[in-house]
Amino acid sequence: MTIDDELAKGIAAVRAGQRELARQHLQKVLLTDSKNESAWLWLSGVVETRTQKRDCLQIVLSINPDNIAARRGLEELAQSEAADFLSTFEPHRPPAEPNPPLAPAPIASAPAPVINNPVSFDEPPAEMFQPLPIELDQPLPGFGFAPMVADVSPEPSAVASSPTSNVPKPPQNLEAPCAFCGTPTQSTGECSNCGTEQTFDCPNCGHVLDVRENWICECGHSFENFLTPERKLDRERLAQMYSDRDFPAAAVKQWKAALPTSRRPQLLHAAIGRVYDNLGLFEQAEMHYRLSKQK
Numbered sequence: 001m002t003i004d005d006e007l008a009k010g011i012a013a014v015r016a017g018q019r020e021l022a023r024q025h026l027q028k029v030l031l032t033d034s035k036n037e038s039a040w041l042w043l044s045g046v047v048e049t050r051t052q053k054r055d056c057l058q059i060v061l062s063i064n065p066d067n068i069a070a071r072r073g074l075e076e077l078a079q080s081e082a083a084d085f086l087s088t089f090e091p092h093r094p095p096a097e098p099n100p101p102l103a104p105a106p107i108a109s110a111p112a113p114v115i116n117n118p119v120s121f122d123e124p125p126a127e128m129f130q131p132l133p134i135e136l137d138q139p140l141p142g143f144g145f146a147p148m149v150a151d152v153s154p155e156p157s158a159v160a161s162s163p164t165s166n167v168p169k170p171p172q173n174l175e176a177p178c179a180f181c182g183t184p185t186q187s188t189g190e191c192s193n194c195g196t197e198q199t200f201d202c203p204n205c206g207h208v209l210d211v212r213e214n215w216i217c218e219c220g221h222s223f224e225n226f227l228t229p230e231r232k233l234d235r236e237r238l239a240q241m242y243s244d245r246d247f248p249a250a251a252v253k254q255w256k257a258a259l260p261t262s263r264r265p266q267l268l269h270a271a272i273g274r275v276y277d278n279l280g281l282f283e284q285a286e287m288h289y290r291l292s293k294q295k
Contacts, residue, residue, distance in 0.1 A: 003029050003036070011042055019046040037063045044073060049206040051246050053077060081248065082279045176212040180233060185212070196233055201250050203241040236262065239271075248275045266292045 010025030023046055029039040037060055044056035054077055060070035176198075178185045183193035190197045199210045204221035215224045226238040239254035252275055255268045262268055273288035 003032055007039055010039065014042055014046055022046045035063050037067065041069060050077060050081065051206060078279065082281055179211040180231060201247065203238065203245050203247060243271070248279070251275060
């Protein structure tokens with residue numbers, strides 16, 4: 001089978017929602033031609049994590065800096081991460097005080113004017129709901145296949161339901177002891193005794209790891225690297241690796257959790273500020289920069 005055949009099969013699998021099959025075909029193309037712009041672009045739509053998606057799009061731009069689809073994909077990815085940060089890590093501001101009601105205006109004695117052509121406000125004009133024309137089959141200059149940077153919603157398929165799927169399995173023991181203090185815990189959430197969460201994104205590959213079941217991820221990375229001599233979670237060290245591996249949300253979560261007991265909170269606030277700054281959340285960044293300068 002030629003590279004073009006593999007690429008065509010990969011694109012067809014993407015459109016059919018067969019993400020795993022699409023990855024297999026597109027990766028075969030890249031094993032033969034590591035600079036295949038179209039394969040990297042299509043692969044960005046079926047990878048599992050945001051980091052992998054960003055890597056694919058950045059590789060596309062390294063091959064062709066003028067690729068519009070890849071630039072648009074990176075912009076949408078940054079906007080999505082910024083929105084997640086605002087909804088997850090920053091408290092909502094209280095709503096503004098409502099203005100006092102205005103006194104009712106005096107009723108005019110003159111008769112109401114007659115409108116010959118009244119406008120109905122029961123329904124908005126149908127033109128507002130007409131979808132914008134999107135030509136997915138029109139090639140962009142520089143490559144011969146349609147861009148697809150958005151995630152494809154998977155449909156049920158034999159591949160997606162196979163037992164070899166990479167989707168993490170939920171913990172089997174619903175009352176397993178906490179991995180850090182031994183207190184029985186539920187399948188989700190934090191330990192009620194020490195307050196430490198029990199599931200983490202592996203900082204090496206991004207897969208979910210339940211440390212009550214195993215300290216070592218399937219990629220081979222050991223989570224015990226982030227334990228103190230007292231077997232407590234070293235949040236600052238974990239956050240730094242998340243940051244180094246481009247998991248900004250996970251890094252901020254761990255830095256914020258480490259603030260109450262940290263001996264160097266100013267450095268943590270500065271690190272959090274830099275993450276917000278990179279995401280374009282300048283108001284939140286400025287707040288943490290100010291806190292980093294407090295004694």
